[in-house]
Amino acid sequence: MTHEYDVVIAGAGPAGSAAAAVLAGRGLSVALLDRRDFPRNKLCGGLLTWKTRQILERVFGPGVLDGVADHASDRYEIFHWDRLLAAGRSPEPFVLVKRRVLDLRLLELARARGAAFFPGRTVAECRPERGELATAGGEVFRGRYVIGADGAGSVVRKCLGADREAWRKGLAGALEVFLPREAVPGAVDHPRLYAGCVDKGYGWVFPNSDGVVVGLCGLLRSGSDFPQLLRKFLDFLQISDAVRPRPHGHPLPYGNHLKTPYGGRALLAGDAGGFVEPLLGEGIFYALTTGRYAAEAVLEALDHGGEPGPAYARRIRRVLVPEFRAADTLRWTLFALLRGVGPGLMGGAVRLFSGPLVQAVHGLRSYRFLLPKTWD
Template structure:
């Protein structure tokens, strides 16, 4: 056991009691470190989310003892996912089976889930203080003073280390870095709950349409005939004069035949709520003297699928491991906290770099036809190639790192499918006559023309986009050259736990 602080309010103060903060608090308390977990809200509290808890996150929850809490085992299990384009099902698959991991996820409203993780932290010995917002902090040689505000006034706490897990609009990150994160790292998403939905309770639905692309929308059943329905988009892809996201979601629900079929007799419960997400930027620091960032506050969210709970739980654990070591060594300098940042980099930076580049490319609406065709090719291949489908499904479920998409099997399979699809198209057009022949070339010309048109009519924003693509491509190149092995995220899971 590590000794308990008495000249400080706690060894460690954690700002934000979402999955990242509560996981860090639980692990630290188990190490015997005195820890105070703060949140501006009172629990249970809602959090805008898709509520999908993937297999990796389930393993982390198991390590925290959350499955022992009443009600957990009754939460809805998702065993498969289906992908739709313009109302037509492209593919439906069960989650892949990976040794030592559940072949399912759960869909648990955050109002319930987050309260359970806080409860696990409390049971482990963390002191939980809600209804107090962290307003700032200042670091001195012998500690960190954390400013708090509540309806009854302001106060300051003293600790050895501050962990910032206060979400995507993190106050701790802003103060630590001295600036807000760049605007182009932002995704916005909305979600609503529906009752009395139709269709299977164990199936997650993901929808794409030309109208909403590059955004996507989803229906994730939460059990008992209810579902979480939402829409996510990269901020800069939302046209300035377009309907607000909530209105767009409602229009999509009415116009998408596949989604409408599931919501035919359903009723909206409550309001459509929105939330911004900050994606990972390797140039932004994750640690400083006596301060460390985890979860959404560190931008640890997969910009491809918006998944962040597993990264919040993982980074909360990694932060706790490093901080516990610092408490043992009485060293809280940025250098002593650096093993945490290195771990995030080792486990996640390559994946985040790949996901960022893809999102940057997708962000240009001129390339929409290319991406929609790629989606068709990938799903067509997955329908007939089980090993390929296993990898694609693994990436979607957050089980396999996104860099598996760059494996020989995936690239080879996709090229093969593209060549075959082109050959089939060529044969069909040969028999359809000259009018159809020109349409093949026209598709490609249309994309090129659209990009050239964008470059001429709005050179500044086109140049800006191009610079971001180049910079993200360079970052991916650097990460790829480090030769990171595409090991499943299972390697990052805690020591043997029963997963439920």
């Protein structure tokens, strides 16, 4: 059975729903396929920065987070194990959400604009030259264009023949547990980051309304035993064995964005294209932004002719890649400082620049020389 649409999208996470909302909002027929039905869980810290809230409102309209924002705090702390390296107030609050709730809201808003949602459709193959997605159930969805927003394990990316070796080199493993608040001694109301608990990565403790998310991530090529590192981190946080749920893991692109995120009539957005900032692993903003850019490149091609892929890649190179590069340089500098001179001096450097650094995390400044940043 073949379904025909203007645009077919694999994956209904933030990247897919953002692309669908923009395209359907302009009157195009859009099919949004996901292997799961919604609401569905997605492993994530659920931390939204200022720039994420801006893009959410821009794409989905004001009030998008009403009833979705779960917790907020303008405070933060950064530790090396039990040593406090930096703490302070942020110019904008960090907002915490549950992805189960956020992703459902975004999908509902895309559907309200006319996107057709097909749950339970596992994309098994993409034929980029024909603009087709074939599902494991034998259906074919054909569009004038395809957007691959099917996450870190993207089938669309694999069908475009992306370099698997380069992809694996920049891939991180991430593990998380969700705990009731009373299970975490001294649990606080603001996000805490921990250096030192993972080689080439970090740990986090994020509060929300009814619990605490504890997790860590690090580059897979470090060869670390992540479950063992998480156990050690939970021991350090004095979380009793009796209340520890089984951790869940998920791959996280961590410095491996694709230079050519397109092929044939297909464009890759979000984790599928590796669009995650490589210092903290922030990905929701980049998923929404590349979903929007992909949709706008398609609209431009339909209105004025030409291929959307090169224009899409140019925009990413101009606006996002400088941030990824600078964040990458910063993380390797911090890892080297930690290894070379220890947490004391590394903490001193973080403390010295903590104000502009926090602004860079929110997107009020660029990671490039911590200069003021404007997004397009």
